[in-house]
Each structure stands twice: as structure tokens, then as C-alpha cells.
Amino acid sequence: MDSCRDNDAPFEGLTPDYRRRLWLVIIINAVMFVVELSAGAMAGSRSLQADALDFLGDTFTYAITLAVIGTQLRTRAWAAFAKGLSLTVMGLWVLGITAYHILVVGVPRAEVMGIIGFLALAANVSSVLLLLRYKEGDANVRSVWVCSRNDAIGNIAVMVAALGVWGTASRWPDLIVAAIMAAIFITSSVQILKRAIAELRSVGAANQAGPAAERP
Incomplete structure (x- = not known):
């Protein structure tokens, strides 16, 4: 295991191996965003489109x-804070779109949902396995793991929605899963924001203690 595990300091992502894995995950997510957004539009599936948005958010x-x-803790904490806010915005956007489409007539194509959902699940499981070794770390590193984990959960939910649409010939399973995924986005954003705020506070406390310690 890396030397970062040999002390109490959280892992900051400073190893070449972590960077390589992160690049692979970025490529996987960018490709799946295009694939799933196109399939979601073709199938008329809100949950597929919500999951595609998640892929885009994860890419960024x-x-x-x-x-x-490698930057200062304050910079990394603010980056994590921004990512937490972006997850909140995505969650609220998906909730709004889902509420709007409740009034829209049309049943999504279950077979497309199932196929793309399985493909997305395979992509996200690959990402999770790539990042599993680095699931603990500072707010910046932790946010990557949280997003990857939630993606895998979301893809399972899309496949469940596909089965529900196929079994009931109704759009409601798709809309319900989209709403659940929005709730997952918001819950995850709260976790990331809490971690980032804690790190920002620790930086502030350290800065205050520094000048105080220098006084005679």
C-alpha cells in the first residue's frame, strides 16, 4: 500500500498510479455521458437522461x-465544496424535470433502458474497482469515490426502472427512479459539503493558531 497510509494524514492523490486511474475514469464517464444521453433521448427515458447528467457531472x-x-488544502477543500454544490444543482434539476414530465404522456422504451443501463453499470463498476484502493482521503479524493459509488447504485436503479416500465407499461417506474436518483445527488452533496467545510475550518483554525503561537 502507498506510504500515505502510514500516517494519520488523509490521502491527497499525489501518486502517479492514482492520476492514471483518475484519467481512465474520466474517459469512461465522458464516453458514457454521450452514449446514455443519446439513448435516453431515443428511449424517452427520464432516468437514463438523469444518469447521463450524472456521468457529465462526474467527468467535470x-x-x-x-x-x-498537490495544491494547498484550502484550494482542494474549495474544489470539493464546488463539486458538492454542483451535485445539489443537478439533483434539483432532475427533480424539476421529473415533476414536469409527470404531465407528459408517453412510456419510455424499456428494452433500450435495460441495455444502456447494463452498459452504464459495467462502466461504473469498472470505475469503482479502479478507485477502490483510494476510497479514503481528503474531501477532494473522497468526492471522487462517493460519485463513483453513487453511479453504480444509480445504474442498478435504472435497470429496475426498465423492468418496472416493461412490467407495467407505465412511465411511473422511470419517473420514480429519476426522483430517487435526484435525492441521491443531494444526499451525496451534503456529505461532500460537510467534509469540505470541516477542512476549511481546520485551515482557518491553523491560520489563527499560527500567529498566536508566534506571539511572545
């Missing part, structure tokens, strides 16, 4: 994580 989240690796 991982890119920000990669960009701030």
Missing part, C-alpha cells in the same frame, strides 16, 4: 480533482 468532478491534486 474528476477533472477538477485531477487539476487541484
